[in-house]
Amino acid sequence: MTTPNKTPPGADPKQLERTATVREIGSQAVWSLSSCKPGFGVDQLRDDNLETYWQSDGSQPHLVNIQFRRKTTVKTLCIYADYKSDESYTPSKISVRVGNHFHNLQEIRQLELVEPSGWIHVPLTDNHKKPTRTFMIQIAVLANHQNGRDTHMRQIKIYTPVEESSIGKFPRCTTIDFMMYRSIR
Amino acid sequence: MASTKPLCLPRRSFPRRATVRRRLAEGEQILSGGVFNKQKSHEDIVNEFGDSACFTLSLLGHVYCKTDRLAKGSECYQKSLSLNPFLWSPFESLCEIGEKPDPDQTFKLTSIQNFSSCLPNTCTTLVSNHSLSHRQPETVLTETPQDTIELNRLNLESSNSKYSLNTDSSVSYIDSAVISPDNVPLGTGTSILSKQVQNKPKTGRSLLGGPTALSPLTPSFGILPLETPSPGDGSYLQNYTNTPSVIDVPSTGAPTKKSVARMGQTGTKSVFSQSGNSREVTPILVAQTQSSGPQTSTTPQVLSPTITSPPNALPRRSSRLFTSDSSTTKENSKKLKMKFPPKIPNRKTKSKTNKGGITQPSINDSLEITKLDSSIISEGKISTITPQIQAFNLQKAAAEGLMSLLREMGKGYLALCSYNCKEAINILSHLPSHHYSTGWVLCQVGRAYFELSEYMQAERIFSEVRRIENYRVEGMEIYSTTLWHLQKDVALSVLSKDLTDMDKNSPEAWCAAGNCFSLQREHDIAIKFFQRAIQVDPNYAYAYTLLGHEFVLTEELDKALACFRNAIRVNPRHYNAWYGLGMIYYKQEKFSLAEMHFQKALDINPQSSVLLCHIGVVQHALKKSEKALDTLNKAIVIDPKNPLCKFHRASVLFANEKYKSALQELEELKQIVPKESLVYFLIGKVYKKLGQTHLALMNFSWAMDLDPKGANNQIKEAIDKRYLPDDEEPITQEEQIMGTDESQESSMTDADDTQLHAAESDEF
Numbered sequence: 001m002t003t004p005n006k007t008p009p010g011a012d013p014k015q016l017e018r019t020a021t022v023r024e025i026g027s028q029a030v031w032s033l034s035s036c037k038p039g040f041g042v043d044q045l046r047d048d049n050l051e052t053y054w055q056s057d058g059s060q061p062h063l064v065n066i067q068f069r070r071k072t073t074v075k076t077l078c079i080y081a082d083y084k085s086d087e088s089y090t091p092s093k094i095s096v097r098v099g100n101h102f103h104n105l106q107e108i109r110q111l112e113l114v115e116p117s118g119w120i121h122v123p124l125t126d127n128h129k130k131p132t133r134t135f136m137i138q139i140a141v142l143a144n145h146q147n148g149r150d151t152h153m154r155q156i157k158i159y160t161p162v163e164e165s166s167i168g169k170f171p172r173c174t175t176i177d178f179m180m181y182r183s184i185r
Numbered sequence: 186m187a188s189t190k191p192l193c194l195p196r197r198s199f200p201r202r203a204t205v206r207r208r209l210a211e212g213e214q215i216l217s218g219g220v221f222n223k224q225k226s227h228e229d230i231v232n233e234f235g236d237s238a239c240f241t242l243s244l245l246g247h248v249y250c251k252t253d254r255l256a257k258g259s260e261c262y263q264k265s266l267s268l269n270p271f272l273w274s275p276f277e278s279l280c281e282i283g284e285k286p287d288p289d290q291t292f293k294l295t296s297i298q299n300f301s302s303c304l305p306n307t308c309t310t311l312v313s314n315h316s317l318s319h320r321q322p323e324t325v326l327t328e329t330p331q332d333t334i335e336l337n338r339l340n341l342e343s344s345n346s347k348y349s350l351n352t353d354s355s356v357s358y359i360d361s362a363v364i365s366p367d368n369v370p371l372g373t374g375t376s377i378l379s380k381q382v383q384n385k386p387k388t389g390r391s392l393l394g395g396p397t398a399l400s401p402l403t404p405s406f407g408i409l410p411l412e413t414p415s416p417g418d419g420s421y422l423q424n425y426t427n428t429p430s431v432i433d434v435p436s437t438g439a440p441t442k443k444s445v446a447r448m449g450q451t452g453t454k455s456v457f458s459q460s461g462n463s464r465e466v467t468p469i470l471v472a473q474t475q476s477s478g479p480q481t482s483t484t485p486q487v488l489s490p491t492i493t494s495p496p497n498a499l500p501r502r503s504s505r506l507f508t509s510d511s512s513t514t515k516e517n518s519k520k521l522k523m524k525f526p527p528k529i530p531n532r533k534t535k536s537k538t539n540k541g542g543i544t545q546p547s548i549n550d551s552l553e554i555t556k557l558d559s560s561i562i563s564e565g566k567i568s569t570i571t572p573q574i575q576a577f578n579l580q581k582a583a584a585e586g587l588m589s590l591l592r593e594m595g596k597g598y599l600a601l602c603s604y605n606c607k608e609a610i611n612i613l614s615h616l617p618s619h620h621y622s623t624g625w626v627l628c629q630v631g632r633a634y635f636e637l638s639e640y641m642q643a644e645r646i647f648s649e650v651r652r653i654e655n656y657r658v659e660g661m662e663i664y665s666t667t668l669w670h671l672q673k674d675v676a677l678s679v680l681s682k683d684l685t686d687m688d689k690n691s692p693e694a695w696c697a698a699g700n701c702f703s704l705q706r707e708h709d710i711a712i713k714f715f716q717r718a719i720q721v722d723p724n725y726a727y728a729y730t731l732l733g734h735e736f737v738l739t740e741e742l743d744k745a746l747a748c749f750r751n752a753i754r755v756n757p758r759h760y761n762a763w764y765g766l767g768m769i770y771y772k773q774e775k776f777s778l779a780e781m782h783f784q785k786a787l788d789i790n791p792q793s794s795v796l797l798c799h800i801g802v803v804q805h806a807l808k809k810s811e812k813a814l815d816t817l818n819k820a821i822v823i824d825p826k827n828p829l830c831k832f833h834r835a836s837v838l839f840a841n842e843k844y845k846s847a848l849q850e851l852e853e854l855k856q857i858v859p860k861e862s863l864v865y866f867l868i869g870k871v872y873k874k875l876g877q878t879h880l881a882l883m884n885f886s887w888a889m890d891l892d893p894k895g896a897n898n899q900i901k902e903a904i905d906k907r908y909l910p911d912d913e914e915p916i917t918q919e920e921q922i923m924g925t926d927e928s929q930e931s932s933m934t935d936a937d938d939t940q941l942h943a944a945e946s947d948e949f
Contacts, residue, residue, distance in 0.1 A: 017706055017707075018705070018706060020706050023706075023708075023739070023740075025740075027709070028740075028741075170836070170863055170866070170867075171862075171863065171866065171892070173861060173862075173863050174860070174861055174862045174863070174891055174892050175858055175860050175861045176671065176672055177828055177857075177858045177861070178828055178829060178832070178858065178861050178863065179670075179672070180638065180640055180670045180671065181638060181794075181795055181798070181827045181828065181829040181830075182795075182829065183768070183795070184760075184761055184764045184786075184793065184795050184796065185666050185669060185670065185730075185731070185734055185761065
C-alpha cells in the first residue's frame, strides 16, 4: 500500500501580500461557522495567530461561511492546517463552494489534504482561469484525518487581486520612474 | 460639462466641529463684538487695542478664515500687516488662503511711524535692571523648557515694576490668544480674553500671571555699539536674548524643539538682545557683525551674549552673533516668530514675549535704545555721536535689513503658495547662504521640488534639513511622502521612527509612520496611523488626504470620499484632496465629475504635469480625444521628464488609430525608461493592431519578462487573444511564443533589445 504524498506546506501568505498583487479582504466580509466550541470560534480563526484555532462542535460537514457586502473578486484562499498539532482534528477533505447565498452554492474546488503541515493555497478560479466573482464562499470540511468528528482550523485568509490604481486601464507599472508620476499623494 | 458641484458637506454639519466653532465664536465675540452684535470696525479695534491691534487683527483674521469668511479674514490680515509689517504670520496666512499679498508693499519700513519718536527719557531704570537681566541670557541659552520659562519669568519680573505706557494688558492677553490659535483650543485663549475684558484693556495689569510685558510686542531695536562689548563691562548692553528664545518659551516639548530649531537657525545671525528694560522685554537688535571670539557649539546660537556674564560666555555668544553679514538676519528670529506664534501653547508668560518680537518699533522701543544709550553714555563707552542718534540709525538700518529679508522670503513663500514652484526655488536660493541653510527655507525649497514632482531633488534637500535640524518635525510629512514615491522603505522607516520617537503629538510624525506602512502595503496599519494623526490634530488637512488615499487602496471608496471632503473642509486649497476626489470618481467611471475635480485641483496648482496627465486621460475617456492630446502636450511641455505623459499620449494616439505616431512616441519612451514593461506591452498592442504578430509577441514576452511579479493578467490576455480564438490550451500558446521569439534574432537594434533577447535565449 503506497502512502500518499503528504501535502507540502505553501508559502506564508504575507509574502503574497508584499507582492502587491493581492490584498487580504477577510475584514470586508461577514464570517460565520456552522458550530463552534465556546472560546474557539470565528475570532480565533481570524486573529492572525496560528496558536489559536476554531474547533467545531456539531455534525459534519463543518462549514465556514464568508459573505461579502458586494460581489467580490477572490483569487486565492489560504488555509493553515497542521497535522502534527491537530492530529485527528486536521481536515482531510475540504470542499469550496461559491454562490450568491446559502441556497445557491456551487462547488468549485475540492481538495484532499494528507497530513498537511502549514499553509495551503487554494486558487479560486472559474472555468476560464480567472479569479471568481462572488457574494459568498463556503468552506466545507467533509472529513478529518483518522475519521475525526470535529475539526480544528487555525487560520483562514482570503485574497483578492489588487486593482490597478493608476489611471488608464493598464497593468501596473514596474519601474519607479513610472510609479513616481503615477499619482499625487 | 454641466455636472453638479461635488457635494461638499456643509461645515456646519459636523458636530464635533461645534466645540471648536464655539470657541472661535467666543473669540470673535470678544475681539470684535461677535457675529450678531454690532461689529467693531477695524478702526475701533485699533483704538481699543492700541499697540497690540496688529495681533488682535491677526487673530480675528484667523477666526474669520476658520469660519469660512475668507474675505473678512483677509481684510483683517491686511490691516494687521499694515499696522505692523514685521509680522510674518498674517502674511503667511494670506498666502495660504490664496491671496497674493505683495511682499514689496507689505514689508516696508515707511509704514512705521514711530521711529522718529524715539526720544526716551527714563534711562535710569535700565541700569538698575542690568544685573537682573544679565542673568537671563544664561538661562535663555539653555534649551530646556524650564529655563525658558524661567527666563520669561525673569524678564517679566524685571519689566514688572516699571510698567507704563500704553501697554494694555490686552496686549498680553492678545498675545496668548494669538499664540495659540491652532494647537490650543481657542477657548483657552478666549477665556483669558474674557477675563481680561473685564479689567478694562487699558489698565496696566496683566492677568496673565506675569508683569505685563507688552513689550514683547514692541521690540526695541537697540543696536549694539560698534565695538565688541568688553567682557567685564556689566552695565554695557545687557543681555541680549534672542527674542525668539524668549518667545519660544512655551514649555511643551514640540514647540520648544521648534524654537530650538529656530534658535539653531538663527545661529550666527542677528540677535535680538533683550534690554533689561523694565517695561518691556524688548529685543535689541544686534546689528554688528564682528566676531569676537571662539564660537560655542552647544548652546542655542542666537542667544545674545550678556556682557556682564562671565567673560568666557560673552565672547562666545557675541561671536556667534556677529558672524552674520547683515543685521537683516533677523529673519531667523522672524522665522521663529512666524512659525512660532501659531503653535505656542497658551502660556501666559510666554505670550508677552511672543509676538513682541519685532513688532512695532513703536514708542517703547525707543526707550530701550535710549536707555541703552544712556547706559552706554554713562559708561563713557561711546564716541562722539550722540548715542541716541547713533542707536537710532543703527536701529533703522537693522529694521531695514530685516525688511529686505522679509521681502525676499515673502516673495519666495508667496510663489510657493501659488505653486509657482520654479520661481520659488529661484527666489529662495538667492537668499544668502546662512539663511538658505536653515530648516524653514530648505523645507520650503524641498516642498517646491516635491510639488514639481522632482522627488530626487526634494529628497536631497530634505535629507539636508534632517542633517541640519534633526529635531525639526514640520515639513517632514512632505519628506515622508517623497520617500514613499521613491519607494525608499528603509529611509522612510528610519524617518518615521525618529519622528514618532521625538514628538508623539505632531500629526507629521504619524503621517510619516502611516506612509511607511502604506509603502509596505500594510494598509490597515497605515489607516490606523493616519487616524491617529487626525486625532492629534483635527485641523491638519494632509492627514485626511493620506487617509483618503489609503481607503482608496483598500477599496473603501465611500470612506475615502468622506476623508477627502474633510481635507477640503479644513483647507480648500489643498489640491491633493481635490485630486483624490477626482481619482475616486474616475474609478467609479464618473468621468465628467472626475474631470471637474481634476480641473479644480489644476486651478490651484497649474504646473503639475501629473494633474494634466490625468485630465488628459479622463478627457480621452470622455471621448474628447483632441482635447486630451492638447492637454497631454501641455503636460509634456511643462515637464518633459514625465514619462507617463508620453505614455498616455501614445495610448491616446493608439486608440485613435494613429499607429505610426504612437509607435514613434513609444520608441522614444523606450529610450527614456528602458525597463518599463508597460511600454513593451503597448508596443505589442500596436503591432498586433498593425498585424505584425511576431513583433507583437516579441514585445509581449519582453513585457512579461520585465514584470517580475509574474505575468500581468492583461499581458497574458493580450497574447491569448491573439492566438486563442476561444479555447486553445495556454500551454501550446506559450510554446508558440517561445518558438517565434527564438526566430527574432534579426530585428534587435538597441542594446536593451539584445539584452532582453539574450536573456530569453538563455532561458531556453
